[in-house]
Amino acid sequence: xxxxxxxxxxxxxxxxxxxxxxxxxxxxxxxxxxxxxxxxxxxxxxxxxxxxxxxxxxxxxxxxxxxxxxxxxxxxxxxxxxxxxxxxxxxxxxxxxxxxxxxxxxxxxxxxxxxxx
Amino acid sequence: xxxxxxxxxxxxxxxxxxxxxxxxxxxxxxxxxxxxxxxxxxxxxxxxxxxxxxxxxxxxxxxxxxxxxxxxxxxxxxxxxxxxxxxxxxxxxxxxxxxxxxxxxxxxxxxxxx
Numbered sequence: 001x002x003x004x005x006x007x008x009x010x011x012x013x014x015x016x017x018x019x020x021x022x023x024x025x026x027x028x029x030x031x032x033x034x035x036x037x038x039x040x041x042x043x044x045x046x047x048x049x050x051x052x053x054x055x056x057x058x059x060x061x062x063x064x065x066x067x068x069x070x071x072x073x074x075x076x077x078x079x080x081x082x083x084x085x086x087x088x089x090x091x092x093x094x095x096x097x098x099x100x101x102x103x104x105x106x107x108x109x110x111x112x113x114x115x116x117x
Numbered sequence: 118x119x120x121x122x123x124x125x126x127x128x129x130x131x132x133x134x135x136x137x138x139x140x141x142x143x144x145x146x147x148x149x150x151x152x153x154x155x156x157x158x159x160x161x162x163x164x165x166x167x168x169x170x171x172x173x174x175x176x177x178x179x180x181x182x183x184x185x186x187x188x189x190x191x192x193x194x195x196x197x198x199x200x201x202x203x204x205x206x207x208x209x210x211x212x213x214x215x216x217x218x219x220x221x222x223x224x225x226x227x228x229x230x231x
Contacts, residue, residue, distance in 0.1 A: 037222075043205060043225045044224045045207065046222075091160075095220075104173065109158070110158075110159055
């Protein structure tokens, strides 16, 4: 079974600074997808960024980028120029590459990010 | 329309009540999910429906009964719940193929069992 681990329960960052959230996972599959989701107090899970395991290039979305190390099974999220609106719970998630209806989105335990003004 | 809509947003029910949670999406997604999330914990998968058929049941107690009447609608019927079932219930959907895409989540139903 696949597992996702986030070792940082809470992180703080000064506004406009950069912060990196860590995620490791365990799987025996070679093809899969990784995601970072953000869950603000409004409760809705919002996709931040996705990474395909077969792509060596790290994904980037504006101020958000990942460092994907497939051999090490590591998938960290870097937030640059942090903003107050980035404050939320961040979940790392894994999804296998099977057909729809047979795969699960598996979540790590989450990292609460605080942004200090 | 890129939304997953869940109703109600809040629900308080007694242990002898029967209630239902509703989830709706109009994105053409053919996989739909129910997750349970306790406070300060990650979402835990309960059920997956694929093309209106139940494909995954994560050993959920029978007091939770899912239903997928059509490709846009997912229900979760609740009966004889326990106080420990109080949680945020999230619905999600995803496209019908192997696209490298995320699950789209609703805002959840905050359930309190008294």
